[in-house]
Amino acid sequence: MPLAIYYPLSDKGTATIDVCGLNRRQLMDGRRRARNIVAFCLRAWAAADRQNQDARLKEITQVIREQPFGDVCQAMLRQAVAPGAELIFSDAEVAGLEPDMLAYLRTPEVRSALLR
Numbered sequence: 001m002p003l004a005i006y007y008p009l010s011d012k013g014t015a016t017i018d019v020c021g022l023n024r025r026q027l028m029d030g031r032r033r034a035r036n037i038v039a040f041c042l043r044a045w046a047a048a049d050r051q052n053q054d055a056r057l058k059e060i061t062q063v064i065r066e067q068p069f070g071d072v073c074q075a076m077l078r079q080a081v082a083p084g085a086e087l088i089f090s091d092a093e094v095a096g097l098e099p100d101m102l103a104y105l106r107t108p109e110v111r112s113a114l115l116r
Contacts, residue, residue: 004028004035034069038076042104049109061113077115080105 008014048056
């Protein structure tokens with residue numbers, strides 16, 4: 001299941017995806033880029049956290065929150081604690097970014113900083 005594709009959970013979801021064109025190439029590419037940005041920011045967040053750089057943590061949090069496709073981060077945070085999260089985050093498309101990203105997404109400090 002490719003990461004950037006929306007899959008419907010109901011007939012209404014199917015209609016919404018189709019009518020809004022949510023699986024257009026441009027939007028899927030944006031969601032992939034957003035996921036990579038979040039992953040890179042989470043690595044920077046972990047480094048800043050280890051060094052007790054509170055100002056840097058706030059800056060990284062703002063970057064994640066204000067990026068285009070910010071809803072991707074919210075979805076990642078929800079999926080990180082859902083059943084099957086290991087499978088969702090093991091996609092070969094993001095090889096090299098795992099397994100750290102899932103661990104960071106489950107960290108209470110990260111969740112409290114980023115969940116809206």
